[in-house]
Amino acid sequence: MKFVVDCMLGKLAKWLRMLGFDTLYCPDADDDELVRIAVRDDRILLTRDSRLSDRRMLRNRCVLVELGTTAEQLRQVINKLDIEVTEDLLFTRCTICNSEIVPIAKSEVKDRVPPYVYQTQAEYGYCAACDKIYWRGTHVEHVLSALARI
Numbered sequence: 001m002k003f004v005v006d007c008m009l010g011k012l013a014k015w016l017r018m019l020g021f022d023t024l025y026c027p028d029a030d031d032d033e034l035v036r037i038a039v040r041d042d043r044i045l046l047t048r049d050s051r052l053s054d055r056r057m058l059r060n061r062c063v064l065v066e067l068g069t070t071a072e073q074l075r076q077v078i079n080k081l082d083i084e085v086t087e088d089l090l091f092t093r094c095t096i097c098n099s100e101i102v103p104i105a106k107s108e109v110k111d112r113v114p115p116y117v118y119q120t121q122a123e124y125g126y127c128a129a130c131d132k133i134y135w136r137g138t139h140v141e142h143v144l145s146a147l148a149r150i
Helices: 010-018 031-040 070-080 115-120 138-149
Strands: 002-005 022-025 044-047 062-064 102-104 124-127 132-135
Touching: 002 010, 002 031, 010 022, 010 070, 031 044, 062 070
Parallel strands: 002 022, 002 044, 044 062
Antiparallel strands: 102 124, 124 132
């Protein structure tokens, strides 16, 4: 499942990426551009704009996200679209740019991560698009805990 998210839902976009969903966040795109992206790329548009969600071209391709915390918004999207969150997809997308994260050898990150991280972590991921290194630190436990509450 692929998403395009409007400017009002940046935190939700980041969470969807953490869950492994291909999620474009387009803070500068106008409504027409968001519709074009959704239709062209077969994406579901997530928006807080009721006028945008009512467009005919978006039938079955748009979710009007209600007010609430990011966790409540995520719960709404998961329930509305009957999404199954699977552990094998978690943390497979860059939270910054949405590119896929690929495994990288520990030896290649030695000078790019803090010494403690290098000593305590065995597996790393790499985003070639934005040159970011990822590892399963304590934030992973926080995310999993938050997901359990949703």
